[in-house]
Amino acid sequence: MDKLKVSLLGATGMVGQKMVRLLSSHPYIELTKVSASPGKIGKRYIEAVKWVEGGEVPEQARDLKIVSTEPEDHKDVDVVLSALPNELAEGIELKLVREGITVVSNASPFRMDPEVPLINPEVNWDHLKLLETQRQKRGWKGLLVKNPNCTAAIMSMPIKPLLKYRLNHMIITTLQAVSGAGYNGLSFMSITNNVIPFIKGEEEKIPKESGKMLGTLVNDSIRHVELKALVTSTRVPVKVGHMGVMYLFFDSPVNAEEVKRDLSSFKSLPQERNLPTAPKTPIRVLEGEDRPQPEIDVSAERGMAISVGRVKNENGALRMVVLGDNLVRGAAGITILTLEVMKELGYV
Amino acid sequence: MDKLKVSLLGATGMVGQKMVRLLSSHPYIELTKVSASPGKIGKRYIEAVKWVEGGEVPEQARDLKIVSTEPEDHKDVDVVLSALPNELAEGIELKLVREGITVVSNASPFRMDPEVPLINPEVNWDHLKLLETQRQKRGWKGLLVKNPNCTAAIMSMPIKPLLKYRLNHMIITTLQAVSGAGYNGLSFMSITNNVIPFIKGEEEKIPKESGKMLGTLVNDSIRHVELKALVTSTRVPVKVGHMGVMYLFFDSPVNAEEVKRDLSSFKSLPQERNLPTAPKTPIRVLEGEDRPQPEIDVSAERGMAISVGRVKNENGALRMVVLGDNLVRGAAGITILTLEVMKELGYV
Amino acid sequence: MDKLKVSLLGATGMVGQKMVRLLSSHPYIELTKVSASPGKIGKRYIEAVKWVEGGEVPEQARDLKIVSTEPEDHKDVDVVLSALPNELAEGIELKLVREGITVVSNASPFRMDPEVPLINPEVNWDHLKLLETQRQKRGWKGLLVKNPNCTAAIMSMPIKPLLKYRLNHMIITTLQAVSGAGYNGLSFMSITNNVIPFIKGEEEKIPKESGKMLGTLVNDSIRHVELKALVTSTRVPVKVGHMGVMYLFFDSPVNAEEVKRDLSSFKSLPQERNLPTAPKTPIRVLEGEDRPQPEIDVSAERGMAISVGRVKNENGALRMVVLGDNLVRGAAGITILTLEVMKELGYV
Amino acid sequence: MDKLKVSLLGATGMVGQKMVRLLSSHPYIELTKVSASPGKIGKRYIEAVKWVEGGEVPEQARDLKIVSTEPEDHKDVDVVLSALPNELAEGIELKLVREGITVVSNASPFRMDPEVPLINPEVNWDHLKLLETQRQKRGWKGLLVKNPNCTAAIMSMPIKPLLKYRLNHMIITTLQAVSGAGYNGLSFMSITNNVIPFIKGEEEKIPKESGKMLGTLVNDSIRHVELKALVTSTRVPVKVGHMGVMYLFFDSPVNAEEVKRDLSSFKSLPQERNLPTAPKTPIRVLEGEDRPQPEIDVSAERGMAISVGRVKNENGALRMVVLGDNLVRGAAGITILTLEVMKELGYV
Missing domain, CATH: 3.30.360.10 (Dihydrodipicolinate Reductase; domain 2)
Known part of the structure; x- marks a missing residue:
């Protein structure tokens, strides 16, 4: 199977680090890009992160260069995962989705939006079907999927x-x-x-x-x-x-x-x-x-x-x-599981 | 006013230490005897206690000699306060009460006894009147008053x-x-x-x-x-x-x-x-x-x-x-306040 | 004895709160003014402070109005005590001292200044004599005394x-x-x-x-x-x-x-x-x-x-x-004790 | 390679649990027996242990029956690992060694014995050669190896x-x-x-x-x-x-x-x-x-x-x-690594 290439926004935060850890041994999702706050752009991940996950920064992520959150920096990935802080997420994620990028996000904006599926995979994976409505009604070129609080x-x-x-x-x-x-x-x-x-x-x-x-x-x-x-x-x-x-x-x-x-x-x-x-x-x-x-x-x-x-x-x-x-089942883990379901059902 | 002389059972435990502290500045209750586990009998309080209350052991208690819990060691006090562990309290307290000593106790035995007042002073100080029934029905020479969990x-x-x-x-x-x-x-x-x-x-x-x-x-x-x-x-x-x-x-x-x-x-x-x-x-x-x-x-x-x-x-x-x-309002403090009410109402 | 009137800079911080507590029962030092960050000026102390000292805000401080750190707000006190953050202290304290106000401060600037006494009262109260040199050489109208780290x-x-x-x-x-x-x-x-x-x-x-x-x-x-x-x-x-x-x-x-x-x-x-x-x-x-x-x-x-x-x-x-x-002996307490020594020796 | 069969003494303690965890994925050391305090003999490990290692009790250990520490219960293993409390270890371990069993132990007795190697593998694996002296001088049928504090x-x-x-x-x-x-x-x-x-x-x-x-x-x-x-x-x-x-x-x-x-x-x-x-x-x-x-x-x-x-x-x-x-490098891990070195060098 071809690997699914993903970007990660908010990669140096605590939930971001947890995703980096979980993705480091993933069979088919490959972390290829990481973004963080503007001051860190251009640094290697290992230099930009204050790693608190325990153990070492996973090999795959160590040397990734920090990129911006702008759409042009995420053109060549299949999906963008977002562990952005709530207060920054709305504008950044919307811009990406409008430019045709599929975003799976932990951040709170849009969670209660009637055309955005709010997915806790075992509970309501079938709500992903709402993406069809989203595509029709919103005119976004990409897709936006949210994970809950x-x-x-x-x-x-x-x-x-x-x-x-x-x-x-x-x-x-x-x-x-x-x-x-x-x-x-x-x-x-x-x-x-x-x-x-x-x-x-x-x-x-x-x-x-x-x-x-x-x-x-x-x-x-x-x-x-x-x-x-x-x-x-x-x-x-x-x-x-x-x-x-x-x-x-x-x-x-x-x-x-x-x-x-x-x-x-x-x-x-x-x-x-x-x-x-x-x-x-x-x-x-x-x-x-x-x-x-x-x-x-x-x-x-x-x-x-x-x-x-x-x-x-x-x-x-x-x-x-x-x-x-709360960091895995409540955040990093369900984002990844959501993406796995999306792939399974052909949304990505 | 004449001081009220009290003994304290379980004086080296955490609740006991709290009572020692509270009594050290009491206007009219005077701690004159302390008891602890048999191995400590005869020692000075300061030697017998592993003081964890913070600061110093109060002056009044430092040199008190540890006595037994037997009635003969508590004949010359007005009231015995008990901070005994629940599993030891029943026998010891009953023996004291039968011998004519008034006991106010934090320990759990007898709390639900219909002839023993269970006192949280602001809530039910008036239940102390039950002591009259207790005296009549139980044939104890002393009085037994309990404080709640x-x-x-x-x-x-x-x-x-x-x-x-x-x-x-x-x-x-x-x-x-x-x-x-x-x-x-x-x-x-x-x-x-x-x-x-x-x-x-x-x-x-x-x-x-x-x-x-x-x-x-x-x-x-x-x-x-x-x-x-x-x-x-x-x-x-x-x-x-x-x-x-x-x-x-x-x-x-x-x-x-x-x-x-x-x-x-x-x-x-x-x-x-x-x-x-x-x-x-x-x-x-x-x-x-x-x-x-x-x-x-x-x-x-x-x-x-x-x-x-x-x-x-x-x-x-x-x-x-x-x-x-939980140590003051829930234990040491209400025992002392209960005794203050008892004195106020003439029970001691 | 006439009370010594003091202002307290940085009154809402942790060390500031500790000083408020210590002064609340002081026999002759009276807290009459409190200052805090500009956004709090005009509020009552009780509204401006997030009290973390335990228990209640002392009566004497509750209704004091927060004033600025400017000299004109501290003209009518005998001494200004400072619990300012290190990074703000230098300019503010210097301005006060130049305007003729005596400042006793916990903040780090000037601690190693050869003409500023750095006082840990029991250790070197006699260094206060350096204030005479300070007065001569610096041309400040007030006095500056520091407490150590x-x-x-x-x-x-x-x-x-x-x-x-x-x-x-x-x-x-x-x-x-x-x-x-x-x-x-x-x-x-x-x-x-x-x-x-x-x-x-x-x-x-x-x-x-x-x-x-x-x-x-x-x-x-x-x-x-x-x-x-x-x-x-x-x-x-x-x-x-x-x-x-x-x-x-x-x-x-x-x-x-x-x-x-x-x-x-x-x-x-x-x-x-x-x-x-x-x-x-x-x-x-x-x-x-x-x-x-x-x-x-x-x-x-x-x-x-x-x-x-x-x-x-x-x-x-x-x-x-x-x-x-570290908060009392290392900060709030020695500032007050330093002031007591200064009064004892006639510096204030 | 044939698996090395081991017993574990003190298997329900904290260090014992850590060893159970480490052995659960070991390529060639197989945990086949567990012992614990007398009251637990006959129970399944999962019933006898208060598991605090996090996650689940490993599959391999769940159904092992608790045996005694007596030599007859450890005849058919290659090595006995000991995570016994210091105060119990001396007699139990000595008895096993005398009966011909090889014991690698974390407990303190015998650590300073001149004929017992005290092994921290990277530091002094070569001290295992002392086992030859031990065999000659002590007349034990088995071997005794210790790990340090x-x-x-x-x-x-x-x-x-x-x-x-x-x-x-x-x-x-x-x-x-x-x-x-x-x-x-x-x-x-x-x-x-x-x-x-x-x-x-x-x-x-x-x-x-x-x-x-x-x-x-x-x-x-x-x-x-x-x-x-x-x-x-x-x-x-x-x-x-x-x-x-x-x-x-x-x-x-x-x-x-x-x-x-x-x-x-x-x-x-x-x-x-x-x-x-x-x-x-x-x-x-x-x-x-x-x-x-x-x-x-x-x-x-x-x-x-x-x-x-x-x-x-x-x-x-x-x-x-x-x-x-302290639990892995300082205890459970070096015991297992010591055994690996012993196997590598032909002592077991």
């Missing part, structure tokens, strides 16, 4: 196989890792030995983005699922791994054992096609009463699996504790 | 002034500090950079003990409030400060602004009588969107105040984030 | 009483707290579960500033002590408390027990005059083999004492482990 | 290639990770936000064990190198990675650039024979002024490389900061 990526996963029961409302408290705010997002003094019970914008994003991803493609648009959710987001002194304590209320009672089987047996197209980045078991159901834990469970299936524990039915509510790797 | 002590406080609205049920997720498990309760390797979403026994204690404390003394017994609560307890890498994200559902809607006024204006007997250990404002209502935080708020009013933030009414639920010092 | 403030203290032995050279490894880099100086991701074995500029400052402080005033200038020191500075994931593992080599062997007596009996003018902020025992010698520790020892004497442990003589080298509170 | 394993490595310069003395301050004390060795409360400047026994072991490893086999015994070293060991709140700030004094001056070349070009038998667990570059010399750091460098070459930074010549002293993975 990290918490929404993690929390939406175990809801998917439970949608068959009629979900009435949810109450969620999250305990989110510091890396979710970026490498320099929180100072040591502010969060060590502390909990900050607020994350700007997060409590709204989770139900909104999940509602879109869990929705159905009807004709040429997404019919969102209406998720009534009360969410409180907290930041805890943990480096990687977003946890959610979820209470789900269904119209009629569900059986916890059955729910566990629904979760652990959940498979989707990425598993059926055996895609390289797909976890074999997207949702791990743990029986240990003190699980999941970030330090033990976050790296399961190289960070691509969601872990669910403490599943219990109590007074009509289904309680579960959900954990996922 | 640390989380129940903290979470019951803001519920008290809201009981006038008809509370239907609650959903609570706690983020609890490591000191709640004792100084050696959790290893660094197990909890650093981690969250453990389970604390043995905790999820049951919170509604059970709160239900007793929030109950009413009717004739000679406590009529518990039935608290329907779904609780998930998690341990977070924080030294001191238990946080709870609480969702309260009332029979009819409440007004968040009114709730905040109810909370911040809450006062009780300890405030009215201006007791030395009483916080001036038992419940601090914070307006900052990212509060309360352990590192900033836990020491308010020397650890005796509860902090409440993020009060919001949403879809019929009242959400609030509650924080308290 | 936090590590130099801590490490120079136990060297002072040992200067009588002939010190040949030193090898020092420091383990420094994150607060030394400022509240936002290091991100959680960068330093948690990590050690960074480098702090910019620090390894040079320690011997240089200590050499000046430990020097002698001869006629109208300071004769520095030449300290041959090899220093490696590391940053460790600790909030407050700089530690140094010091190996001192003397021309002739010293006796460890004698050294301990020299250290623990060390007193200076601040102790003799019983100044309010002076620690009673400036150097605590600890016998516990695992001391000093930041969590236990840093707050001794409200952060003003240095703790020394593990004193040992081995192969001709004297080893000791030294610890001090 | 974790800190000695790490610090001795960069000294090896510098022995050609005449080393006079050293001053070392270590900053050691909590895992060095075992999974439950230090409580969260005791070491978080803290430094403990003392580790029992450690300061003596480093020069003593290094002196043996760096020594020369002369006839049938090891002539130790006499290392004059002043060592201060501290514990820092880091999970994995022991750091040492080392000052080396040589009889005549050395050149820092030359030293860096000596270190980075250092190779030994494990590299020459390309052994599976050997790091390609045993000593990484880092040029970044703020390196090495545990979070970035400890996992280099899967934890088998030592990282050295801040190499500098100053006043006749060579300063370097050394870092290694």
Whole structure:
């Protein structure tokens, strides 16, 4: 198979580094270009990056020259992956798409755009069909595909196989890792030995983005699922791994054992096609009463699996504790998996 | 005023040290005896203790000789305070009470005994009247008073002034500090950079003990409030400060602004009588969107105040984030405040 | 006694907050003005500050209006204290001093100026006499007094009483707290579960500033002590408390027990005059083999004492482990103590 | 090649788990037996272990039944690896060796025995020849090989290639990770936000064990190198990675650039024979002024490389900061590499 050539925008950030790592051993996606902030253009990647991923900068990326984010610098790749900061992404990505480049992006702009698929591969790979509508209605020469907010990526996963029961409302408290705010997002003094019970914008994003991803493609648009959710987001002194304590209320009672089987047996197209980045078991159901834990469970299936524990039915509510790797399952990993699905389905 | 002489059982533990500190500047309670594990008997306190409270061992305690927990070693004090480990407390405390000694204790045995008052002073100081029943029915020569579990002590406080609205049920997720498990309760390797979403026994204690404390003394017994609560307890890498994200559902809607006024204006007997250990404002209502935080708020009013933030009414639920010092408000401080109330009301 | 009125520059920073706290209960220094960055001018202190000191903003400071750093805003105070960032301090402080204002400052510019006293009160209060030279030679209408770098403030203290032995050279490894880099100086991701074995500029400052402080005033200038020191500075994931593992080599062997007596009996003018902020025992010698520790020892004497442990003589080298509170002993506290000495000696 | 069958003693501890992980993908060493504390005998490994290594228990180990440490349970393996706690190791290992079993062990007893090789493979693989003396003099039917203390394993490595310069003395301050004390060795409360400047026994072991490893086999015994070293060991709140700030004094001056070349070009038998667990570059010399750091460098070459930074010549002293993975390079990894060397040289 011919390799798929990709550029990576925001390649020196924390999510960018994670993508560089994941792509370094990819069977058919080849990283051929990297871009970073203007001051770094022209430098070799190894000179431009403050590598924090652990170990060494992968061989394939070391000597790549940093290029700009301008379309002319990305003409000869098949796809551009974007790990840009939210505040820079809108203009840059739009320009690329208009010039005919296909962009798969982690950044927040356009996520709720009705003609842009918001993809969490196992949950809604079929929403990629929206790209046809996008092509017709927007007049962009390229394609734009988005990945969700990290918490929404993690929390939406175990809801998917439970949608068959009629979900009435949810109450969620999250305990989110510091890396979710970026490498320099929180100072040591502010969060060590502390909990900050607020994350700007997060409590709204989770139900909104999940509602879109869990929705159905009807004709040429997404019919969102209406998720009534009360969410409180907290930041805890943990480096990687977003946890959610979820209470789900269904119209009629569900059986916890059955729910566990629904979760652990959940498979989707990425598993059926055996895609390289797909976890074999997207949702791990743990029986240990003190699980999941970030330090033990976050790296399961190289960070691509969601872990669910403490599943219990109590007074009509289904309680579960959900954990996922916010940098892999919540960002770098699903971007790559999304591209694998796109290739599988012929979009690239 | 004559000083009240007290013994302290479990004086070298973390809660014991906190009591030693608090008593060192007390206007009328004087620590005159300390006991610890048998191997330490006869040593001076300063030799027996591995002091972790910060600063120096208070002058008054330094040279106290460690005595046993046997009644004969506590004949000449007015009251015995107990910071014993739960597993040792039952036998020791019972023996003391039977021998005519008054014991105020933090340990868990007897907390749910119908003839033992479980006191969180601002919430239910009036339950001390149960001591009369205790005296009649149990035939003990002394008195036994209990303080609640640390989380129940903290979470019951803001519920008290809201009981006038008809509370239907609650959903609570706690983020609890490591000191709640004792100084050696959790290893660094197990909890650093981690969250453990389970604390043995905790999820049951919170509604059970709160239900007793929030109950009413009717004739000679406590009529518990039935608290329907779904609780998930998690341990977070924080030294001191238990946080709870609480969702309260009332029979009819409440007004968040009114709730905040109810909370911040809450006062009780300890405030009215201006007791030395009483916080001036038992419940601090914070307006900052990212509060309360352990590192900033836990020491308010020397650890005796509860902090409440993020009060919001949403879809019929009242959400609030509650924080308290688990070692002071949740343990050492309320024991001392309980004794102050007992003295005020003539029980000692 | 008439109160001494002071302004505080940089009042909203971490060291500034510490000074606000310390001054809030000061017997004769009264904080009457606070300044902060231009965008905050006109606001009340409580609105302008992101208070991280724990507990509440002290009553005396809450309603002070933020003023500029311009001389006209500080005409009616006796002294200006400065907790300005190093990069802003030079111009601002110079302007104030030229306009006739006396400035006592923590910021680094001018520390090595031969006509500016660099004061660590117990070590070299007598260098204040250099102010007379300053007045004559510089033509400033006001006075400028500096406090040292936090590590130099801590490490120079136990060297002072040992200067009588002939010190040949030193090898020092420091383990420094994150607060030394400022509240936002290091991100959680960068330093948690990590050690960074480098702090910019620090390894040079320690011997240089200590050499000046430990020097002698001869006629109208300071004769520095030449300290041959090899220093490696590391940053460790600790909030407050700089530690140094010091190996001192003397021309002739010293006796460890004698050294301990020299250290623990060390007193200076601040102790003799019983100044309010002076620690009673400036150097605590600890016998516990695992001391000093930041969590236990840093707050001794409200952060003003240095703790020394593990004193040992081995192969001709004297080893000791030294610890001090970098925010109090290393910054806010010595500024205030310096002012107390200045008042005592009639400089203000 | 026939696989080498091994047993693992202490298989459920932290170092044991690390060995299980490393052996799970080993080309020719096959883990066939595991032993643990008596209460676990008969259980499957997956039931007996509290897995903290991250990810899943490797397939090969999951269903192994826990056996005792008695010789009859280890008759059919080629070698027994031991990750036993120090206090249990002596009797158990001796019994096995006497019964004809070859034991390669991490535990401390016998490390300084003159007839037991203490192996850090790159440093002194040739000391294995001492096994011939051992066989003759001790009358054991099996062989006993030891690995050093974790800190000695790490610090001795960069000294090896510098022995050609005449080393006079050293001053070392270590900053050691909590895992060095075992999974439950230090409580969260005791070491978080803290430094403990003392580790029992450690300061003596480093020069003593290094002196043996760096020594020369002369006839049938090891002539130790006499290392004059002043060592201060501290514990820092880091999970994995022991750091040492080392000052080396040589009889005549050395050149820092030359030293860096000596270190980075250092190779030994494990590299020459390309052994599976050997790091390609045993000593990484880092040029970044703020390196090495545990979070970035400890996992280099899967934890088998030592990282050295801040190499500098100053006043006749060579300063370097050394870092290694205390669980891999300092324990599990060198045991396996030692066995690889033994196989290569025909000892097993």
